[in-house]
Amino acid sequence: MALETSPESPAPLRVIADRLNGWINRLGAVWVEGQVAQVNRRASSNTVFMTLRDSVAEISMSMTCSKVLFDGLNPPLVEGASVLVHARPSFYPVRGTISLHAREIRMVGLGELLARLERRRQLLAAEGLFAAELKRPLPFLPRxxxxxxxxxxxxxxxxxxxxxxxxxxxxxxxxxxxxxxxxxxxxxxxxxxxxxxxxxxxxxxxxxxxxxxxxxxxxxxxxxxxxxxxxxxxxxxxxxxxxxxxxxxxxxxxxxxxxxxxxxxxxxDMAEEVQRVAQARERLRAGLRHWIDREEAALDALRSRPSMADPRNLLADRADEIDQLRDRARRTLRHRLDRAADDVRHNAARVSALSPLATLQRGYAVLQDSSGHVLTSVAGLESGAEVSVRVADGRLHATTTAVDQLEPVAGPTETPSDEDTDD
The missing domain is CATH 3.40.50.261 (Succinyl-CoA synthetase domains)
Structure with missing residues (x-):
């Protein structure tokens, strides 16, 4: 029966929602034709949520079905598929929305065709025909x-x-x-x-x-x-x-x-490539100008150094060093020559002092018999024996007239050697 209301006796919203629910339930299960616009399958839920859209008018409605029904469809249900649905409409009072709960889904016409294409796509993708690593790059400018x-x-x-x-x-x-x-x-x-x-x-x-x-x-x-x-x-x-x-x-x-x-x-695009070439050429020019300016600055810095401003300064410094080294070498050589001359003189004086000739020059003489043996004792020498006397500047030949034997004189006490001391 129609619900009578007036401004003086309005109906509560819950009453209207309850009446709507009753009217919609009175419709019962119906067959609906439409197109699946959206599929939302949640892993944690046993219900699959979909949006069913009219194929002509801009009208859509929410639709649900069990996961068992959805997974049992062959070919699989995809977005864009045209379907026939046996569903029961229901009213959700909390939000005031109407939805369809599908009990059976059949794909027809284009929807069935799209479903077959989706199944083929899945099979070919499983074989790896659509893999991204198989994509080849296109040539920049093909012949x-x-x-x-x-x-x-x-x-x-x-x-x-x-x-x-x-x-x-x-x-x-x-x-x-x-x-x-x-x-x-x-x-x-x-x-x-x-x-x-x-x-x-x-x-x-x-x-x-x-x-x-x-x-x-x-x-x-x-x-x-x-x-x-x-x-x-x-x-x-x-x-x-x-x-x-x-x-x-x-x-x-x-x-x-x-x-x-x-x-x-x-x-x-030739125009874009020409522009890129011009930009690259300008970058090369700028880079070359920058490099030349940098090298010129480096050359100016080198020219400003004292060694490059007047190279003779370095030569003068080196000439002074050479003069100092030459003078030092002369002094060193002169000193070494003087020391060597002193050593020669000392050695010559030592040799002269040890020479028998120097002893003869002090008035000593060497007496030899007729056989040339040096006489160090009168023993064995008789009166009238011929002898020769060697002096500093010559030799004298003489004959002995008499031989006198003298008492021997004690010699200096011998100093014990290092070996005797060690013993």
Whole structure:
């Protein structure tokens, strides 16, 4: 029954919430069609929270389901999937919100297609086809660029015009293929193999304009993905627009948001490069000027030194040192010569004092018999014996007339030697 209220007798909010809960519960379980806009799965909860959005109108509603139901879906439920849900609506009075509790979920149409693509993506990712370490860098300025696109397409026009405008000397080899439908995958794969065989091609661009998920489905084909993975030449994916994410974007070495973005990535901008060259040249000039100024300052500092201002000062100092050393050498040599002369004189005087001739000069004589033996005693000498007398300046020959024997005189007492003392 309708609830009657007035300004004089308003209904409490709890009554309104209770009436709403009753009306919503009266609806019972219903089948709802929509698109999954958001999935929030919490590890600590057995409930999966989702947002279900109408496929046409801007209407969305919260939806929950058990983790067992969510994990049992095959293919897995992903964001963007279109689904049929058997759910029971419920009203949460505390917050005043309405949510759906799903009892069964079925994926239909595009949602089922997206789910299959997600499953394929997970399998290929598990094989490592999308690994970041496999991505190859693009060349700075390729000799030739391979372009795989549809004939007379806007994507071809965007790539060629933007690339030529950025770098007029860019050279392209364009191969036209079907970019949707059943013939797309074999034609694109064959074109990729043909460009791979060309040694001049250093980068390959696969370009297509925007389209629906069904139109872009060939660029998520497993055969094409594996062919791009095995290619030795870097591949740029330029499929659709920014929101479109075919699997080709994941396996390609570079993912371009649009064909125009791909053209900007594969060739540099000549105007920017010319500006960079000019800036580099100016930096080189500035660095060279700085280096020259520094070296000139160093030369000026060297010139200002006394040794460089008048080099003769150093020579004069060295000349004074040489004169002092020469005088010292002369004095030293003269002193050593004087000492040597004194030593010679002393040794000569000592030799003269020890010479027998000096003894003869003092009036002594050496007496020898006729045989030339020196006579030191009168023993054995008879009267009338012939003798010779050696004096300082000559020799005298004489004959003895008489021989007189004298008493012997005692000699000086001998000083005991060191050996006797030791004994």
């Amino acid at each position: 030739a660029i391979g372009l795989i696109t549809g004939a007379n397409s806007a994507a071809e026009r965007d790539v060629l015009e933007v690339a030529k405008r950025r770098w007029p000397g860019a050279r392209f080899r364009v191969l036209h293929t079907t970019v949707q439908g059943p013939k797309c995958v074999p034609e694109v794969t064959a074109a990729l193999s043909e460009l791979e065989a060309d040694p001049d091609i250093e980068v390959i661009v696969i370009a297509r304009g925007g389209g629906s998920v069904e139109d872009l489905l060939p660029f998520s084909d497993e055969a094409l993905i594996r062919a791009v993975h095995q290619a030795r030449t870097p591949v740029v994916s330029a499929i659709g627009h920014e929101p479109d994410t075919p699997l080709l974007d994941l396996v390609a070495d570079w993912r371009a948001a649009t064909p125009t973005d791909a053209a900007k990535r594969i060739v540099p």
